[in-house]
Amino acid sequence: MTVAVIADIVASRQLADRAGAQRAIAEAVQRVERDLPVATAPLAAVVGDELQGEYAALTDALASLLLLRLALPDDVDCRFGIGVGDTRPIELEGRTLPEGPAWWAARDAVEHVERLQQRAAPLARTGIRLAEGQDATMSEAIALAAAYALSRDQLVSAMSERTRRLTYGRCIGLTQRELADAEGVSQSAVSQALAAGGSAAIIEGFDVLAAKARA
Template sequence: MGIAVIADIVGSRSMDDRAAAQAAIDDAVLRIERDLPLAERPLVPVVGDELQGTYPSLPDAMCGLLLLRLALPDGVECRYGIGVGPMGDIPSRAGALAEGPGWWAARAAIERVHGLQSRAIPGLRTGVAAAPGEDEAAVDLANAYLLSRDQLVSDMTPRTRRLAYGRLLGTTQAALAEQEGITQSAVSQALATAGAAAVVEGFRLLRRAR
């Protein structure tokens, strides 16, 4: 059993250049697959502003979506629903159609994220839901972690997101400073101010839990 992920583009209907936003998302997904491939089926557009993909485990999904959040350029964001539960395909003339409780849970998760984001938690972008019979306690723990992680990432500047992405992949602060054309001290300060060390440590623990 894998993990289903549904993503939708935040504010897609009001974008000045919807095609450019889609291209940026596609580029970010390809970049992650090159840097640290974690998905069974990387996110691909399916209809409108929605994308779908699958991951082998919940930690893999949370790690992959963190990398994607950090890799996206300023002004392009997605919401993510992670579904824990069985998945299957239904044959059709147009090809296999994703179906099953895992996908229904992913849809419920993204709807919950949308509701919370619209009301009390504007920085939230990622949520998890479980199909009946799955481990609800593990899902609650994942959502508790994601509430804090998403807020930290949402508050980061574009540069800090780039720096955090590099640190997740093990790039040294000295190398990041050279890439950005700033001092290593400036890199350290930017990461510390944004709470990026907590994001990096959380990522390390998730990778260990795979």
């Protein structure tokens, strides 16, 4: 079983510097891979504004993508489609291309998130789908993960860039004092920003995911 991820840049056509946005995403991916190296194939640009990556477990993908969202600057955002299932890479003209049910599910998931953004949940950024042919007993876990991702997206999408930086730092184990020194503010200011942004719930959730990823 593979966890396939398709990411695309939100409102990419409205960006003044699309190349700069892609560089910012690539740098954020590299940072996340240094801090939590769990991807079997880290997210990488494949065509246009789309990126693809693979993980061995859903907990790995959710932990990694959370850090990625927290690492992105204010003017760059991505939506993610996660597909859980089998893959069947194919060879074409000397290249290996990702293919199979997990990728089809990931495509469906990212398109679902885009529809959600236009209607019921403007701050949604992560969709999760179970590929056809998988054990039906997994469907409940996938539904729970999808609900968690929607709630998490709501909090992260509402954060300021500084609060996301602080939350990222706390997720990877930095103290509030270390973050305050890095930001040039007081520890009290860090504590207040984290509390106002709802970061405690995000950090606790990340700790649960990361504990599974690092096991």
